[in-house]
Amino acid sequence: MSKWLNNYRQRDRALQESGSFIYWKGGxxxxxxxxxxxxxxxxxxxxxxxxxxxxxxxxAWEAIFEHDQPVEQVGCPICKADGKMPSTRGVAVAIxxxxxxxxxxxxxxxxxxxxxxxxxxxxxxxxxxxxxVITRNGDDQSTSYSIFYEEPSGFPTNIQWPIQIxxxxxxxxxxxxxxxxILEQTLDASQLQKIVGSVGTSPDAxxxxxxxxxxxxxxxxxxxxxxxxxxxxxxxxxxGTPPQTPSQTTGGPFPQQGGTPQPQGPFQPGSGMxxxxxxxxxxx
Numbered sequence: 640m641s642k643w644l645n646n647y648r649q650r651d652r653a654l655q656e657s658g659s660f661i662y663w664k665g666g667x668x669x670x671x672x673x674x675x676x677x678x679x680x681x682x683x684x685x686x687x688x689x690x691x692x693x694x695x696x697x698x699a700w701e702a703i704f705e706h707d708q709p710v711e712q713v714g715c716p717i718c719k720a721d722g723k724m725p726s727t728r729g730v731a732v733a734i735x736x737x738x739x740x741x742x743x744x745x746x747x748x749x750x751x752x753x754x755x756x757x758x759x760x761x762x763x764x765x766x767x768x769x770x771x772v773i774t775r776n777g778d779d780q781s782t783s784y785s786i787f788y789e790e791p792s793g794f795p796t797n798i799q800w801p802i803q804i805x806x807x808x809x810x811x812x813x814x815x816x817x818x819x820x821i822l823e824q825t826l827d828a829s830q831l832q833k834i835v836g837s838v839g840t841s842p843d844a845x846x847x848x849x850x851x852x853x854x855x856x857x858x859x860x861x862x863x864x865x866x867x868x869x870x871x872x873x874x875x876x877x878x879g880t881p882p883q884t885p886s887q888t889t890g891g892p893f894p895q896q897g898g899t900p901q902p903q904g905p906f907q908p909g910s911g912m913x914x915x916x917x918x919x920x921x922x923x
Contacts, residue, residue, distance in 0.1 A: 659801070659820055661735045661743040665778025670736040671745070672795060674813060674891060676765025678731070678757055683814065685821055686725030688717045691838035696825040697725035715828055720835040729753040730821060732813045734795055736770060741799040744817050751783055759788075767891060768792075794892040810891060 663669060675681035686700025699715040702708045703724060710724050718724060730746045731753075747753055760766045770789045775782060802816050803809065826834070 659743055661733055661738075661745050663773065663775035663784075665775055665782075668772060668774040669738075670770055670772050672734040672736060672770050673756075673767045674732045674734060674742065674810070676760065676767040676891075678753070678760055678766060681731065681814065682753065682757075683730040683817060683821075685728055685730065685825075687728050688715075688721065688723070688725050690717045690721055691834065695831065695834065696821060698825055698827060698831075700725050700727070716831040716835045720838075720840040722841055730817055732817050734798055736795055739799065740795045740797055742801050742813070744820060746821075755784075755786060798892060804892075807891065 661669065661671065684700075684704075686697035686704070688695045688697055695717060697703075697715050697718065699710070699713050699718060702713045703710050703718075704727065710718055714724070726748065728746050728748055729752070730744055732742060733745050735741050735743055756766050768791045770792065772787045772789070774785045776785060777783060798804075800813075802812055804813070
């Protein structure tokens with residue numbers, strides 16, 4: 640392994656261990672509070688490859704998914720070597736209540752994580768109005784999460800912010816901070832070409848009639864407004880249930896005035912996240 644690549648891997652591991660990210664090991668349970676509601680506007684998006692037994696952010700993701708440019712033309716070296724488009728991941732800022740209210744970044748996929756929260760917000764109101772207890776099931780590619788929620792409440796006290804936050808006006812800086820962490824770990828095309836040179840090209844690497852998976856056809860760039868995802872795990876409001884407008888009951892660590900929303904739809908209050916038959920925790 641070249642020196643620069645070894646240094647990159649070491650920095651990446653150090654960043655994970657520093658607490659900038661909130662992540663779950665297999666079987667682990669964490670209680671978290673999302674800092675922002677309105678995920679349509681506050682969930683950041685980026686692309687990621689798993690290649691040569693390691694993860695790499697894709698610098699071409701925005702061109703492929705936001706600007707609809709052909710991946711065979713604008714794809715990064717790993718896109719072309721592996722014959723695959725990057726997977727779309729979502730990033731949000733959250734408070735890790737389990738870890739002394741330290742603020743960090745949650746980065747997860749849509750299929751087994753974020754689609755669930757998007758559905759919840761559509762049915763129940765802003766996701767930053769309550770705490771969530773999340774358990775990771777499995778420790779491999781088939782990982783799923785069991786998610787329970789608590790009743791709406793105020794934000795935790797003594798929050799450990801990663802940057803200076805003094806008022807509501809400072810809150811957008813957290814999204815910029817999260818974006819900078821991701822960009823810091825994104826290699827450029829020349830560096831990724833060196834990765835490809837050391838790992839090699841997949842014998843099945845060809846794009847041909849590549850079709851963008853429907854759940855990734857419309858995703859958001861950093862800080863932009865995404866389209867509602869569709870695909871595995873996507874549910875629709877129950878018949879007769881009016882669309883829910885996220886309330887401003889808590890609205891973050893600097894409360895705003897407003898009423899408490901009345902839960903409706905398949906999520907039963909007081910029993911954790913459940914399916915339509917209310918038989919137990921919803922697990923993807």
